[in-house]
Amino acid sequence: MPDTAAFNDRMLSLGLARVSEAAAMASAKLVGRGDEKAADQAAVNAMRDQLNLLDISGVVVIGEGERDEAPMLYIGEEVGTGYGPAVDIALDPLEGTTLTAKDMPNALTVIAMAPRGTLLHAPDTYMEKLAIGPGYPTDVVSLDMSPSERVRALAKARGCDDSDITVCVLERPRHEDMIAEIRETGAAIRLITDGDVAGVIHCAEADITGIDMYMGTGGAPEGVLAASALKCMGGQMWGKLVFRNEDEVARARRAGIQDLDKVYARDELVTQDVIFAATGVTDGSVVRGIKREPGYLTTETILMRSKTGSVRRMVYRNPVK
Numbered sequence: 416m417p418d419t420a421a422f423n424d425r426m427l428s429l430g431l432a433r434v435s436e437a438a439a440m441a442s443a444k445l446v447g448r449g450d451e452k453a454a455d456q457a458a459v460n461a462m463r464d465q466l467n468l469l470d471i472s473g474v475v476v477i478g479e480g481e482r483d484e485a486p487m488l489y490i491g492e493e494v495g496t497g498y499g500p501a502v503d504i505a506l507d508p509l510e511g512t513t514l515t516a517k518d519m520p521n522a523l524t525v526i527a528m529a530p531r532g533t534l535l536h537a538p539d540t541y542m543e544k545l546a547i548g549p550g551y552p553t554d555v556v557s558l559d560m561s562p563s564e565r566v567r568a569l570a571k572a573r574g575c576d577d578s579d580i581t582v583c584v585l586e587r588p589r590h591e592d593m594i595a596e597i598r599e600t601g602a603a604i605r606l607i608t609d610g611d612v613a614g615v616i617h618c619a620e621a622d623i624t625g626i627d628m629y630m631g632t633g634g635a636p637e638g639v640l641a642a643s644a645l646k647c648m649g650g651q652m653w654g655k656l657v658f659r660n661e662d663e664v665a666r667a668r669r670a671g672i673q674d675l676d677k678v679y680a681r682d683e684l685v686t687q688d689v690i691f692a693a694t695g696v697t698d699g700s701v702v703r704g705i706k707r708e709p710g711y712l713t714t715e716t717i718l719m720r721s722k723t724g725s726v727r728r729m730v731y732r733n734p735v736k
Contacts, residue, residue, distance in 0.1 A: 435525070435716055438524035459509075462488065467496070471528075501531035510610055521609075529685060533689070539636060645681055
């Protein structure tokens with residue numbers, strides 16, 4: 416078991432917010448410029464530089480890819496000064512590179528930190544995901560249910576009609592049948608083009624976002640980040656790895672995954688206390704995007720701690736030359 420005594424989440428959380436903010440500010444000049452790679456690289460460089468200022472002995476477990484695919488923030492890279500607590504790092508320096516390049520809503524910089532050995536080392540494969548917000552009985556919905564059964568079960572638990580439920584779904588051809596089945600129940604669908612970490616977060620604030628449930632298949636690494644946020648905010652989530660070929664199975668084996676058919680609950684994706692930060696790059700329903708004005712950049716960051724359930728929104732006005 417990892418030593419959690421040195422994991423001072425309260426002190427580390429503000430440092431984590433600075434990491435997220437730095438990545439967002441670095442990508443600011445590339446919003447709407449049509450260059451996804453440049454925007455992502457700017458965020459990666461800034462996030463890595465800021466991470467290495469923290470007094471942690473960190474290892475990237477969710478990052479930019481395996482070592483032979485990513486020169487920075489690759490899976491297994493050691494970050495921090497090396498003099499602090501041993502921690503796992505899950506990150507996406509720019510969730511929504513296309514959203515950033517096109518100046519579309521909900522591009523974020525995202526990072527989570529937890530004691531060493533407590534974040535699932537999810538391989539770079541797909542994951543089938545299902546999430547709902549807080550306040551419901553345990554396992555009121557499940558991945559074993561059909562999409563329509565999930566809608567009916569959630570509506571019954573909420574005490575409303577099926578037509579009062581709104582489901583967030585990533586707009587992809589693979590989801591066409593699921594979307595059709597959901598709509599047959601009378602439920603509404605909020606389609607998103609990218610950014611399923613934000614999609615899951617929406618479920619935790621249904622009264623604000625209007626989204627009751629998230630379902631669909633997206634990246635497995637993003638599933639761990641989404642579970643980190645939901646562990647802080649409250650809510651239930653399940654994920655099951657989806658493999659398209661033997662190479663992806665091999666990735667899972669290298670990551671230490673033994674049971675390829677396992678359904679992971681939220682607290683199996685993130686097994687102990689976690690801190691989570693996300694900074695807006697473009698305006699969205701989770702946080703506001705970067706505001707540029709002469710001499711200043713202003714960011715908004717959401718900073719969360721699962722230990723206390725605290726959710727803090729921070730506005731940072733930073734002078735720039």
